[in-house]
Amino acid sequence: MTSHRVTEEASPASALYASGVGRVPLSRLATFAATPDQLVPFGIVAGGAVLAWLCRDFPADLPFWAPWEFSWVEFLAAALGFWWYARGVALTKAVERPSAWRHASFAIGVVSIYAVLQTHYDYMAQHMFFLNRLQHLIMHHLGPFLVALSWPGASIRRAMPAPLGRLVDDRRVLRVLGWVQQPIIGAPLFVGLIDLWLIPAVHFQAMIDHRLYAVMNYSMVADGLLFWCLVLDPRSSPPARFSFAVRMITVVAVMFPQIIVGSYIAFAGRDLYTFYDLCGRLFPSMGALNDQHLGGLIVWIPASMMSSAAFMLVLNNLRRHEESVPLPELSEEQRRVVVLSSRWTGR
């Protein structure tokens, strides 16, 4: 209420001076002046607008790191994600702040997703199947994996604008997320989305139609974040909803369908994805089948290797959890029966 009144008095600055109402106390003007916190989001939007304009009118003059097809959704998600994370960390008590490797994991995750979507790499990925598979690997596996590993939720939540924060905490939203983030739904969704966009007819439509292309990319990033947050939750259950064992089974279960689809594409004897032939391959020296073999291998090997990496990280989370819990007072007899990871980790 007060600030509203100050705004009215202070807004036409010239009138203020002319009428000699310089008596508005400086301290009150200071509360009206925007802090850097409030200015950064405007800076982000302004920067986005400049980038959008440059991309629209001067696509040939932009450097490689500039977007090929500017997307407000992708740009704002990355920029605001970064900003809220940094703000959130600053607002956190020094002792509770995430460690440096978690900052690095978050930063590399977000930057890698942004890099495959909002730079000229996107143009390359539209015109080589194996580069397109690499793009999907990064925006669905590696990038969200690193973001989930940094476990940034609490920091981001701390700096989010209040209305958005309330939305994130809304029980209905949480219920939907909880439903999607259960292994029985999350695992088939994770594999199903990869496969859906790889159905040749669907892939053709998604590549040629800008709108479907955007839907494909959003769905992949969102699903990647949901799935890896389910698996890489550092907490034990409760408060996490599923035990470490269930999460280990989940992450191994998604490996096999990816191996099957990846090897099917890698060994296919005919060109399944004609879009790249029609709209052109960036490296014409690479034939359709070579391109496809390489793409299939990317779906097959590195994608399923992520499952192994995640499996070991969950195992590590389990160990850390066990070590953080004080050992119960056990008799010598009980000690021999109970299973402790310290037996094989030696810690």
Place this chain on the structure above:
Amino acid sequence: MFARPALAAAWHNIDVAGDVPPLAFTMTDATTGKPVTAADFRGKLVMLYLGYTMCPDVCPLTLQNVATILKKLGPTADDVRLLFVTVDPNRDTLPVLRQYTALFAPQIVGLRGSADQLAQLARRYRLVYSVSPASKTHPYQVTHSSAIYVFDQDGRPRLLVPSLATTTPDLAGTADDLRRLLNQSRPGWIARLSQMF
């Protein structure tokens, strides 16, 4: 998106109605030397193709096939234009482009754009193009897509013609498709007026 009639007979080429944006570009017409836009081709069936005049195989083969198809169409071919957009504007000057297109058919229009105009067109239709000048390690290299987009008289996307640079070009089928598009009645003036807004 335009609803596709469920019972319509299948096209010989790939149906892309509603999948890509309507025809839009600004370039220089090699014949007149004047700037042209998509609006200048309203009322014509437009085929859009990217290429370059020094192309050793794909472009001459494609244009020769287009010329054959246009001959099949007879007098109605006058309502068709093939826009031959050069991806190599540094070497394809307007006179070069004009001479080259004239070799094949009068309905082929050479278009030359600035680097930005070309990039905008390629991005809009997801087409690939690149020029890498000769260096010590490789000769002058040009890459371009091989498919032809077909837009109807109102600039709406209709077909993608995949086969004209292959060893088995579907000349009869493509001629059929073009005839079918030419025979479709144009929308009434109300529909056309409403499209202007």
